[in-house]
Amino acid sequence: MEFFVQQLVAGLTSGSIYACVALGLVMIYVSTDHINFAQGEMAMFATYIAWAMINAGLPYWVAFGATILIAFAGGLFIQRVILKPLEAAPVLSLVVCFIALLSIFNALAGMIWSYTIKQFPTPFPARDLFGSGLVSVQQIGVVGVTLLMLGLLTVFFHYTTLGLAMRAAAQNAASARMMGIRVSWMLALGWGLAAAIGAVAGMLVAPIVFLDPNMMTGILVYGFAGALVGGIGSPFGAVIGGFIVGVLENLVGSYIIGNELKLTFALVIVVGVLLVKPAGLFGRVVVRRV
């Protein structure tokens, strides 16, 4: 029983990171219908920036906040400079562009900071909660930061006019323009937010998996699985899906297939969802007349 609870908590912890990655993917998907394959590498790169700042002597939380802002600006910049000229481009060109971004960020990180694995500090003390041996403060911290961020995003999207305008632009771009909303800037804001969310995921996961340029590759697959389970068009679903994938991955890994096949399991989830319920748990089935 104790082992089960430990695995469950570990699953929720990694699940919260998958939830962040999934949410970053969904943010861009709902407004553009594209999957940003570079989401993971953008997060990795932001984590390196945080690492550099902490190494330069900045306190952890200052570096944390500054990295979120830098990632936001970076996401905004990528949309404005690289993707805006491609607005009318066919989808394959965009896919190539995302893959290019992925390998550019990966190579840049390797070039600047080398491919050797680095330790990333955690702000949470390394001890158990209540000394029970079940839940560590680190795990609670990761889940807590994720939930706090989700709460802030929910408030932003539901209770601010800018958040409302972003939702409207994602739902019906033509109609949004007729309301005077600058849709193209809303997309840029979406990219900024997605990059910022990714940065948080990167900084939370780095102490666990260690920092290296390929840190996010596997995590992106889990995040993608989470987004699909929840329904790729639903931010709420993405978060739930991320947690589900995290827990399933841990339980299935420890009880049935072993740790080596965990990533395969994520891919099995992807294929399974697409075969059985392509819309996911909370996604809407889109019916088109042809």
Next chain:
Amino acid sequence: MAALLEIRGVSAWYGMIRALYDLNLTVEEGGVTALLGANGAGKTTTLRAIINMVRRNGTMVLSGDDISKCATETIVRRGVAQVPEGRGTFVGLTVEENLRLALHTRRSRAAALRDMEMVYDLFPRLRERQKQQAGTLSGGEQQMLAVGRALMLSPRLMLLDEPSFGLAPLVVREIFQVLARINTEQKVAMLIVEQNAALALELADTVYLLETGRVVASGPSDLVRNDEALRKAYLGY
């Protein structure tokens, strides 16, 4: 009366297909202009051309300012509100959120909230449905919401694209009564595209008849109403 919107020599294209030929049209300050004609005459295209949502050239002047090069969003922010064909509802937002969207562009939040009360007073049905997802509204209610959203922008000119389309006669009546009130009480000018010519002629003071992308006749609406030959040829009644 002064001209609020002047369209001079405007042509428009969908890809290679030309939809408008050197169109000239004027909407007076506070006036109601109707754009009539058969399917494919270019009525909707004219509205889309005004807010720059279709490839076009020529000159558009809004109260003396050239808006030909402006983006859709900018034209809308200058006071040209479109009530789009198909109603353009944000189906995933609530009725209230659909209206609140205008707060994004309004300078005065207080004035915008007053306008929201006014919309609810004009369409009590929308107040009842305030918290409901807009996608669950009936066609008539969605049309009311589209008019409401346009009003929330505090426009000088409303572009209405077939407000009666697919609605029950009683609902059409209600919507047109409200449109008449908006025009007389708030001095909002209107350019209205309608299939239902008789209905549009009641509201409009000026009429333009379009055929295959060209203006074939224009004048005060009484003139068109009383010209039997014109009516028979273009309006079918």
